[in-house]
Each structure stands twice: as structure tokens, then as C-alpha cells.
Amino acid sequence: MTIEPPRPAFLTALDTAQSSYATRNPSSAKAYERATDHLPGGGTRSSIFIHPFPLFIEKGEGCELTDLDGHVYKDFVSDFTSGIYGKSNPLIREAIVTALDNGLQLGAHSTSEAHLASLLCARFPSLDLVRFANSGTEANILAITTSLRYTKRKNVVVFEDGYHGSVLSHFELGGANDGGEHDMKVPFDYLVCPYNNILETERLIKQHAAEIGAILVEPMLGAGGCIPGDVDFLRYLRRIATEIDAVLIFDEVQTARLSTGGRQKLLDIIPDMTTLGKFFGGGFAFGAFGGKGDIMQMFDARSPHAVSHGGTFNNSPLTMAAGAVAAEKILTEEALAELNALGDWLRDSVNEAFNSKSLPFKMTGLGSLNQIHCTLPSKLASAGLTLLFYKLLEKGYWIAQRGLISLSFAISREDVEGFVEAVIASAQEVAKL
Numbered sequence: 001m002t003i004e005p006p007r008p009a010f011l012t013a014l015d016t017a018q019s020s021y022a023t024r025n026p027s028s029a030k031a032y033e034r035a036t037d038h039l040p041g042g043g044t045r046s047s048i049f050i051h052p053f054p055l056f057i058e059k060g061e062g063c064e065l066t067d068l069d070g071h072v073y074k075d076f077v078s079d080f081t082s083g084i085y086g087k088s089n090p091l092i093r094e095a096i097v098t099a100l101d102n103g104l105q106l107g108a109h110s111t112s113e114a115h116l117a118s119l120l121c122a123r124f125p126s127l128d129l130v131r132f133a134n135s136g137t138e139a140n141i142l143a144i145t146t147s148l149r150y151t152k153r154k155n156v157v158v159f160e161d162g163y164h165g166s167v168l169s170h171f172e173l174g175g176a177n178d179g180g181e182h183d184m185k186v187p188f189d190y191l192v193c194p195y196n197n198i199l200e201t202e203r204l205i206k207q208h209a210a211e212i213g214a215i216l217v218e219p220m221l222g223a224g225g226c227i228p229g230d231v232d233f234l235r236y237l238r239r240i241a242t243e244i245d246a247v248l249i250f251d252e253v254q255t256a257r258l259s260t261g262g263r264q265k266l267l268d269i270i271p272d273m274t275t276l277g278k279f280f281g282g283g284f285a286f287g288a289f290g291g292k293g294d295i296m297q298m299f300d301a302r303s304p305h306a307v308s309h310g311g312t313f314n315n316s317p318l319t320m321a322a323g324a325v326a327a328e329k330i331l332t333e334e335a336l337a338e339l340n341a342l343g344d345w346l347r348d349s350v351n352e353a354f355n356s357k358s359l360p361f362k363m364t365g366l367g368s369l370n371q372i373h374c375t376l377p378s379k380l381a382s383a384g385l386t387l388l389f390y391k392l393l394e395k396g397y398w399i400a401q402r403g404l405i406s407l408s409f410a411i412s413r414e415d416v417e418g419f420v421e422a423v424i425a426s427a428q429e430v431a432k433l
């Protein structure tokens, strides 16, 4: 297919969509104005900002969100994958209420902490032992520092367009598309390699082999565009990590939902360490890092040489209770298989329409984690995607402005069918310009 050169109508349509959005959302505009008094840019999460101002959501129910001006949207973002349970789940609610009745904060060991740990170790083949933290970012920082201490080395291999947290991102190729620079990084000694490129990665790793303590990789690039890691590439990383005595860390903060044991279990590629986050806190702030017993033993407080790892909220009772009920009763094999099959159907359906109708879009991803990309030349691609985002909003569908689409258990097959129709219709409207 040959792609048409830029047409002014295309960019004019974006201006029109943005001003119509502004007109439809006066309450969000006002709330945003007030928010900028005390929050730089009016918020605290770059990824949820929208030009010219973000929508303010008043409440959520099932798979729906209602904004301050009363518009209702079907939520296909699911809080950037962490909102897998929908807006309210009766089992989580019950677990939280019981935990609250037993004390909001205990500041002590509890059996619920050990219970959640046992559930996670049973799910993930790489987890002999695990420790908790408060975010995926923190889990990754801890996994890196653990690996570097264990290997007594200083280099960390990461990958272009990899995202491991706010201060651990490597968007060399444009990635997250949230309009911000991603150059504020925790100052580790990074060796940035190209994702899914075995030859070049091998060349770089071989040059620095003696210094590399950790190889940190997402089994599928998440914020980098839902680009699955090739099985051969991930197998190669397993092999080379063993060869050079480095710790292979799989960041499964997003991909953990692809099966009961994440993508590692699906592919039978077992890393030395794994990081988790998002939904395993049952809707609360959460992170976890763990792995082989001989690595994680360093935190054993019974040893005279134990390494200290603190964190006031690491074992917060509400998080432990919500996470445990979710791992035990909600994120079951059947439920995850069904959700991921629905996501596969969504992706296949829209891609088939994009191809058969020669529309300048494609969807990548795995299971319930997907991303729409605009295939127009680079300058127009971002405008094309933004335009699609506004067109979907007008039809009552909420996706991330960067194109992420993540399913939750609250989304039905009918919701997805409606969404597929809306995506195709919106893509056709964009293509006509």
C-alpha cells in the first residue's frame, strides 16, 4: 500500500477535534485550571495528560467512567493495565473491609504477607523467594541493585523503548508518546541494546561481558508499544546471561496477566529474577521483586550479613489482603485465558479490517494488552493516532492517548464488539481526511 503524503485537512481536523473536545468539557477545563495552581502541569502522572487539558473523571462503575461534565465512556485503558478488576470487585471489597476491621496499619509481620508471597511463588516459576515494595519502579530498582550486589558488577543491560518505571525508561525510538522527555533516569551504568535484535545485542554484550551484572527486559515492550519479545530473542538472553554469569530479570509488571505465571510460564523461559506490580496489589500501590533462593537469601534478617530492605508500606494490610484474594480467586487460569482470548480476538478483528480496508493503522500486542499504531509517515503518525483517540472519545470509548488498550474483567464480549466497530469507523474517518 502506498501512503498518501501529508494533507493539510488532516492537521486541521486535529485542531477541530481538540476545540470540540474543549467545548464539550468545560468542567474538566475549569478543574484543570485550578489544579495547575499547585501541581506542575495540573497533575502527577505524565502518561494521563491530554492536550489541551486532561479529562477529569468523577466516578467509575463496571467498565464505565463518568467525567465531570457527565459524559460516560467505556474504559479500554483499565488504568494502564493495573485496573484489571474493573471499578469495584465484591471479593476485593470484602477482603479490604475485613483487613480494615483488623487494623489499617499494624507495623508488624502478618500472616497475610506470607500468604500473598506463597501465592506469587506458586504462580511464577522463577520465584523461590519474593519481597514486596510499593510500585513497579521500586521493584525494578531493587531487582537491579540486588543483582549488582549479588554479582559484584556495575553494568545493567536494558533495551531501547523499554519501560521499567518513571526513572527507568529508555525511549530511544520515541516510545511512550506522552509528549515528555524521558531522560531523568536512576544513574545506573546502562548498556542500552536494541530489542529483538540478537546480533547487535550480542555484539554489545560481548564487549562488556565482565562488567554486566544484570540484564533487565520486558517479555513484551509495554509502554514502548506492546511489541512482543521474539521467543528466540528471550531464549538468547537466557543463554547469554548464564554464559556471562549475569542475573536475568524479567519485568513482568504488565505481562504477568498473560497467564497465571506471566509470559515466562507461557514460553518456559525462566529468568533468575522477576519483578511484578500493578494488579497484584489488588488495586493498591504495589511492587514485588524475587527470584532464586541464593540471590534473595541476602535479605534474610537471621543472617549476620543480611542486607537491609525497608519500606513503610511494603506489607500494608489492605494491599496484602486485596492482592491475596485477587491472586487466589480472581486471576485464575480460566479467567485469564478468557480475558486474553478476548484481547486476541479484538486485535485480530481490527487488524483484519485495517488490512482489508487499507487503513493506516495496525494493532500490536498479546492477549489483553494491545496498542494501536498509526502507520502514516512519522510526522503524521502521532497526529493520526491523536485524531483516532478523539474520534473514539466522541463515540464514548476511552483509550490511552498513546494508543494503549488494556482489557479488564468488567468488559464484556459485547463491549469489545462495540469497540471494534468504533475503532474501524474512527480509523475510516481518519483515513478519509
Ligand SMILES: Cc1ncc(COP(=O)(O)O)c(C=O)c1O
Pocket: 080, 134, 135, 136, 137, 138, 140, 163, 164, 165, 166, 218, 222, 223, 251, 252, 253, 254, 277, 278, 286
Ligand atoms: C513493564 C513495566 N515495568 C514497570 C512499570 C512501573 O510500574 P509503576 O508505575 O507501578 O512504578 C510499568 C508501569 O507502567 C511497566 O509497564
